Amino acid sequence: MSRPIEQGSNIPMTEYSYSNSPSPFSVAKSYDDGRSLDSVSPIPTNPQAQNRQSNTPAYGNGVPATAPDQPGGMGLAPEDEFLLNEADVHAKAVAKPMRLGSLTVMCLIFNRMIGTGIFRTPAVVYSYTQSRDISMAWWALGAVSAIAGILVYMELGLTIPIYRIGGIEVSVPRSGGELNYLKHIFRKPAFFTTCVFGIAFILLGHVAMNAIAFATSVMEASGQINHPNSEAAIRGIAICTAFAACFIHGVWRQGGIILNNILATVKIAILIFMFILGMLATRNDIFPPVSATQFPPTPSRESRASAYTYAEAFLAIIFAFGGFNQANYVIGEVDDPRRRYKWPAFSAVVIVSVLYLLVNGAYFAAVPVEYFSAEDPFNVAHRLFLFTLGTISPAWEARAPKLLSAFMAVSSLGNIIVMTYTAARVKQEIAKEGILPFRSLLSRSYPSVRIPIRALWGSKRPTLREDVPLPALVLHFSVSVILILATWRLSTSATYTLLVDLYSYTVDAAFGAFIGFGLLGEVGASRHGNEGVTVGSVVHNGDCGDGDYGRWGAVVGGLPVGGAEGGKGKGGKVFDGDEEVVANGEGWV
Secondary structure (H helix, E strand, O other): OOOOOOOOOOOOHHHOOOOOOOOOOOOOOEOOOOOEHHHHOOOOOOOOOOOOOOOOOEEEOOEEEEOOOOOOOOOOOHHHHHHHHHHHHOOOOOOOOOOEOHHHHHHHHHHHHOOOHHHHHHHHHHHHHOOHHHHHHHHHHHHHHHHHHHHHHHHHHHHOOEEEEOOEEEEOOOOOOHHHHHHHHOOOOOOHHHHHHHHHHHHHOOOHHHHHHHHHHHHHHHOOOOOOOHHHHHHHHHHHHHHHHHHHHHHOHHHHHHHHHHHHHHHHHHHHHHHHHHHHOOOOOOOOOOOOOOOOOOOOOOOOOOHHHHHHHHHHHHHHOOOOOHHHHHHHHEOOHHHHOHHHHHHHHHHHHHHHHHHHHHHHHHOOHHHOOOOOOOOHHHHHHHHHHHHOOHHHHHHHHHHHHHHHHHHHHHHHHHHHHHHHHHHHHHHHOOOOOOHHHHOOOEEOOOOOHHHHHOOOOOOOOOEEOHHHHHHHHHHHHHHHHHOOOOOHHHHHHHHHHHHHHHHHHHHHHHHHHHHHHHHHHHOOOOOOOOEOOEEOOOOOOOOOOOOEEEEEOOEEOOOEOOOOOOOOOOOOOOOOOOOOOOOOO
8 A cells, every 4th residue: 555755754665565675765965963864774766757847757776766647757846856765864853954844834814814804894795695694604605615625725735746656656645735636636737737727827926816815904094095196106115025024035035024913813713703702792881882873874875685696695705715725735835734724724614714713703693784785884893992992982983993993903914924934836837847937046945044943942952954945936926016017007996806806706616616527537537447546545446556356435534525436446445535545556647
């Protein structure tokens, strides 16, 4: 049976057929204390090994190293060679510096999922459904959709790509997200999905819309939103913010991660505070009830709920729940992904989903439904603060909306920080595919500044070198600036809507649908043949490694979610859906 190998895994190497033989791969990296991998355990290097831009397999001692999703196989990428050799050297060797832990994985998802959607979308959803109960049901359905999505991405992230090394199939969790999954599912024509996704992500995977949202919230919080030059000021702030995010990730990787974790924690605290505020609003002895004369509602167009409006409402909710796949973009940097990615990612999505439902309940508890209008210049979150904190005193009536705008600015800033960190690494992975000009430059990483931040709390753990994709960060910043300036003739609100729609419908909706249909197609194909077909770690009817025929079942992080009976072959055991298998069989399609 094939087994996964990953960085930091404490697995006896005798379980692998290649562990006691010289490694066929060249090792181009060394540990930061000066030791090379060869100094830990003798591993002869092979200068003939090639990176994934070559279609020629890398050979060592007559054993080919091939990727089963390519005819004839391809050589391993340098990063995958390093991870495999690191596991092959010794499980307790010095780890690659600054891997991401469980908290950071959760904070990546918190920061990306919690944006402006939870503040703006509830009023839009209600205006489409015209029902409080249906709106809450739709939000619950969105939570189910997000949880189902992260289960699929957990499965894909932990099993793709898969390499065949000396007859053993090995999975190496790799950064890049959909780039790897689409390439695995749609293998013909060659480089088609790589080019389609790569070009789309280069152009649309930016922070322009979040930078504009941040700048708008800053102007609102400062009370300068009605300034005659506010449009130009918003774009100037947006460009400066995008530069600051790229700068901190480019010169101090650890600092960017720390800032990401701080902002994510603050955003969780904001949602909890909003829920508490909504619950307190139900008590008239704390906040007096509001009147229509004191806060007149904004007239809205009359609309009737229909199948079309229900669909529009659900699409808006899907956007609010987007971002659960963010950790998959950098899963190659996670320390021991099967422990520090799987459950933290799932837990983060569940936490955000529960908080979204609680905050929506707070909105309906504190804000009368006549204020749930898409045309209202104040979104429903502003109304929540206005009808609670704004009733404390006349001064707070002006401060409460500004406080919410400040919270929204923090939320948008968190989106910028996490998107800059992850998108730059996806663009680096795209450059490694060889489809971009100056690919050798864009695929490089450079050491960042060593700042011993741990010394502040007395830690004696050394500060190690951190590699950052500096050219990819420059590309990321350049595209963001171009889009901010190219939409100058549009209002900032129209620019934000346009850029959000382009990203949501292309990267989130279209590529997500392609992955879903592709997986369904492979599962369907496996039902009509006897060959083993591998979709992530889905075990199908097929010739297993020991000659058995078994059941197939999708194993999501070790949790079986489905299966179908198969006949038993020569002997051995039947896979009954409760065992995680990375790959089996010889039929790769």
